[in-house]
Amino acid sequence: MAPRWITFIALLWELQWCVCREVTLPAGPLYRVAGFSLSLPCAVSGYEGPRTQEFEWYLYRDDAGGRQIAVVSTRDAGFPYAPFQGRVQAGEVRVERDSGDKARLIIQRLRADDQGRYECYTPSTDTRFLGNYSSSVEVKVIPDTLLITHSRILSGQPVSEGTELQLTCAASVQSHQHTHVSVTFGVRSSGGAESQGHNLREIIAIDRELRVTPGHSGGYGKRYRDGEIAVEKRKGDGARDLYVMKVNALAPEDSGSYFCEAVQWIRDPDGKWERIAQRTMELGNLTVQPLVDTLSVRSVPDGDVSLQPGAPLSLTCQVTGVGAWNRSALLVQWMRRGPTGGVEVEVSRVGPDGVVTWGDDVSRAGGGSMEKEADGKFSLRLFSVHPTDAGLYRCAVSVYAGRLAPGPSSPATITQRSEWVTVSLKTDDVxxxxxxxxxxxxxxxxxxxxxxxxxxxxxxxxxxxxxxxxxxxxxxxxxxxxxxxxxxxxxxxxxxxxxxxxxxxxxxxxxxxxxxxxxxxxxxxxxxxxxxxxxxxxxxxxxxxxxxxxxxxxxxxxxxxxxxxYLYARVADLLLIPLVVGVSSALFVGVLIIATVTCCFMKRLARQRSRIRK
Incomplete structure (x- = not known):
């Protein structure tokens, strides 16, 4: 029994000695870009004492011969040396805690002389000195070579709903290190500078692995799947790459301030991708006017039209405010209802494919035509009007903004109707x-x-x-x-x-x-x-x-x-019943007589046979 207790106590003693303090930093070297931020996470484990540990940071510059420079501390405001004292007081260099035993060194704007080996030291709170109390990592500061330019700036002039938008950004980077570049197009909705951060929406991007990723808000995912938005990377002049975003049909919610953002990425030794540089280019403001505010549909002539029977009727539907005519498909219908109201029926239509169909047999029977005379001008002609053609006429226009070939079940962006035109005929009293x-x-x-x-x-x-x-x-x-x-x-x-x-x-x-x-x-x-x-x-x-x-x-x-x-029966039909009754009666009497005679004869014959036997 004793040896077992001795073995158990020895194991506990060994485990106690295995639990020791350990300070960890990311594996290096780490390459970061001058002018951008550095974030170094430091964690301590296996310690004794309070849950909140203290952290001190030191820098060993390459050109300082191994001389230690105090950067910042969590417990001593007077800790920084002169090169960092002003930056620490300004908050540009600081320590941010992730938890009690995890903190990170933040340098908002790296300088070239910030390059060197950074040490994270944790003062001991243990009862005995065991383990490592610091860890260091090499940080290389490389020059900022990320450039981003644009091909044009939005003019700010209002455009109609359904208009096509194309924006181009050029991005390049010159680095001896293997870095990637991602480009994102986005928009800030109108609403004041104080609310820009909340209204910022990413539209579409080409990420660091050359994958196209639509934004998660604003319905951009669906619009990308429907082919309404796209982005592509092209080769530009020199070492520049061109990134082109296209929106096939602008919607009112696309209004706002557009920008293009380029980000330089590097893969650290631990395999994680880090954002090391970023540039944002403002592309200007865009206002998209809804078609409901610009679309106008009018019938010509308007008011009352009075004709003689047989005269031709000519009506014109004038459409304005659609925007570029080569950007949107139109469905134009001529509708009619009776002079006193009633059901509205379709007389004819010209679809987005230019095919004319007639929905009213009465109008088609009199002969007519419907055609597009020019952009925004559609005519209906009835060659010879009749009283059945009298009534109220108007045209209905459905606009498919940004779509030249909508599907049969595709909903229209907007449908607007003209005022009624009264067509009456002067007919003689009958x-x-x-x-x-x-x-x-x-x-x-x-x-x-x-x-x-x-x-x-x-x-x-x-x-x-x-x-x-x-x-x-x-x-x-x-x-x-x-x-x-x-x-x-x-x-x-x-x-x-x-x-x-x-x-x-x-x-x-x-x-x-x-x-x-x-x-x-x-x-x-x-x-x-x-x-x-x-x-x-x-x-x-x-x-x-x-x-x-x-x-x-x-x-x-x-x-x-x-x-x-009312039809009376024929003579032959009238004689049929007596004939049937007479024949039936004669047959009945004949059968009765024959049966009686036969019965009497059989009785008489029976009596004669009985006498002979006696």
């Missing part, structure tokens, strides 16, 4: 009436030909024709509060158009429609069947001829009263 006649002599029977007449009366001073439609509602109780044309069960049978064209629609019977006189139109149903029974009505629309010879629908229409068609 009065029309219609009545339907169903002759009932001789008696209407199934299988016969049914004839109905639609008698039309038109009062107008212009040349006119009528279009007649025949409708049927099957036999069923009719609702008093619903007109025949609004009834969903009504079926369109046939149409005779104003130009004499006949259209026969679905029906089980053979039909024909024709014009028998100037005011009378006929519907004939051949071999009428039971399903042809029901209520019939004719509807009439008046078409007039314009001065150009074209026909148009005047909008005047009339509906006749309904007539009821």
């Amino acid at each position: 009065r029309v009436s219609a009545s339907v006649d169903l002759p009932r002599r001789p008696l209407l029977r199934r299988g016969s030909t049914i004839t109905m007449l639609c008698n039309v009366s038109v009062e107008t001073s212009a040349s006119s024709q009528v279009e007649v439609q025949w409708l049927q509602k099957p036999e069923e109780p009719a609702r008093k509060d619903v007109t025949f044309s609004e009834d969903a069960t009504a079926q369109l049978l046939a149409t005779l158009s104003y130009d004499g064209l006949t259209r026969i629609y679905s029906n089980a019977s053979d039909l024909s429609v024709d014009r028998v006189s100037a005011t009378s139109y006929r519907l004939r149903i051949f071999s009428a069947r039971e399903e042809d029974q029901g209520h019939y009505q004719c509807q009439v629309e008046v078409w007039s001829q314009d001065p150009r010879g074209g026909w148009y629908n005047t909008g005047a229409r009339a509906e006749s009263e309904t007539v009821h068609l």
